[in-house]
Amino acid sequence: MSGMDRPSSTPFRFPVAARYAGMESSPLKDIFALAAKEGVTSFAGGIPDRELFDLGPVQEAYDWVLTHRGHRALQYGVSEGEAELREQAARRISRTLPTDASQIRVTSGSQEGLFVVAEALLEPGDVVLVESPTYLAAVQAFAVHGARMVGVDTDEEGVIPEALEEAIRTHHPRMVYLIPTFQNPTGRTMGVLRRRQVAEVLQRSDVPLIEDDPYGELSFTGSTWAPIASLPGMGERTLLLNSMSKLMSPGVRIGWIRAEGPILDTLAVAKAAISMQSSVVDQLTVARYLETADLDAHVRTVAEVYRERRDAMARAIAPILPEGAHVTHPDGGMFLWAALGEGYDAQTMLADAVEAGVAYLPGWSFFAEHADRSTMRLSFVTHSPAVIEEAIASLGEVIARHPR
């Protein structure tokens, strides 16, 4: 029990699992760091405007829970989620897809939902088919489980059914991950016919669908889209993820997964292993909020503001884009997606942009493979039209200084 084998001046190094080797940071962490930089108008993060939070009713809901359900709110709950919240979630989903509270699994935001799904389904070496481009934090949750992402070609309506079928035949994927409505990062939406075609491909090939729908209610046209999970035969083969982050609050970290059958048990066991259960205080508060506040009216108000900001950004960005560039015009959600075209590198340009007081998210990180480095994602939700116009004008000057 005496003497060391090595000099104490050598600092100890923890062994790091291969899945995190060389990852001193994560793409999303870098977004948040960038967004926080003094004097920069950031379009990088998908960060709601805090002035639009429904703070009064949320505070009332916390107060009610702590006053009337205080002892229960501070006590252990269950891994599946609190009954009241599961009922409210089922009620909302049932507008388009009949759902019972027993089919809901509560998660600490959609990120934990994606991680729970990956835990439950993925083996190292599995292929996950994703839209090209797709949401980078989902990719990360899948990648740390040893999955290999394969991007499927998309057009203005999202994933192309023939490309999906071909990719399934070639890669034998464990699952397909799609964000059909107001997609991140492109803002694109799959129409009804396209949804049916995709559903047919998935049923024919028996590949499960992970349907991520955090933005679907943020519609600028009044139209909303029923999830693919609601199409005939799809409910049983889809894990549908919703989140309160974009509708009520990202800081409260509450989302849920809707599923059918035995996988519900596996999801609960995985959730228990990961974090036992989500905050009972937050769960009961969100349930109370959904029961008593008018979330639909709140979302309409928020969407109206977001629509004005999309208009402002769309107007401002059109004249500053180089010839041959392309930009999406989303009917909802939070993001515009611009492709400057061959010769441009949005990553290289970012330092200049930040110098000029404007930040965006370079698009390359959203591609599983064959990245288009001329792309950028711009969130239009955080700033007022005036701020958007000024910052996009600055971005225009930066682009003009970076000829292809």
Next chain:
Amino acid sequence: MSGMDRPSSTPFRFPVAARYAGMESSPLKDIFALAAKEGVTSFAGGIPDRELFDLGPVQEAYDWVLTHRGHRALQYGVSEGEAELREQAARRISRTLPTDASQIRVTSGSQEGLFVVAEALLEPGDVVLVESPTYLAAVQAFAVHGARMVGVDTDEEGVIPEALEEAIRTHHPRMVYLIPTFQNPTGRTMGVLRRRQVAEVLQRSDVPLIEDDPYGELSFTGSTWAPIASLPGMGERTLLLNSMSKLMSPGVRIGWIRAEGPILDTLAVAKAAISMQSSVVDQLTVARYLETADLDAHVRTVAEVYRERRDAMARAIAPILPEGAHVTHPDGGMFLWAALGEGYDAQTMLADAVEAGVAYLPGWSFFAEHADRSTMRLSFVTHSPAVIEEAIASLGEVIARHPR
């Protein structure tokens, strides 16, 4: 795009990852189900008495946060955790181990802390050395990462240094997981000399320590134990986990990991992949509570009540145990551990016990290997002395009907 390859009457089955195959439930979920059964006095779960929650000050803290930090509380935070909470955590740890806020990573309870550690460190096939017996939910978080648990022999003071050194030599473990103070499930505590001996073994062999300390402040004697992490040379090679679950509220789901050096970055990246960040509302509330309420006084009050209950259980259980049985007498925490002795099977006996209106947790599930099936864990914190005495008397009748 037409026709299915298989009849639609065959229900779809999701593929389940091997790590969860056959796990339709988890040991901890079963505890909670058992604990909830009508008419049963349950000693199974480590469930705080809700009447002892510091509800008023907790509610005040939520109210203050939502009134004065409302917009920030509802907004995205950072994966590392909110600054105020990290400062409060560092302040508490610094009583025995100098710690800066930058060395704290916030987690959604200790369970997520253990999962984050497993994510960051473990490769499939790695060996984790654990106390025999040890905390079963930690084992689960390690096991789903493909680790193999090897139990190290313990005595009245926890893990035996010579056995630990021998196990390290034999198994080349990735890490050692210990609960040195008021251990779960045994209630045992490592003395100061034992801690030094264990620290020497770990430094000599260069194996990192995962030190789980959720109960350490719940002392019945006035004495508290500095963590092994505070011994010379151990801070840099230890991940120290604390939780607010047993001190303030399990429903709020806030804990933290204390670490040094580059592993802090990996822990933050893993946390981001798992759940992005913990509830900002809950984090700021716990920070406010730690800043303004007197947690130490609250914990003293709780510990005084728990001490009376330990005394009640110790008094009641002594006469009902068969000859040759053994029961621990913890100086803090939540659990008594009883070994009935050869021939008894606590698992088999449980159905009879529940029938007689009393539940405990069979001890076999706490062993990584070579389970002593005559053991049981009894939490003494949930019920009053009178209820404890009556239920333990009923347990005595059940034991008497189950001769070895």
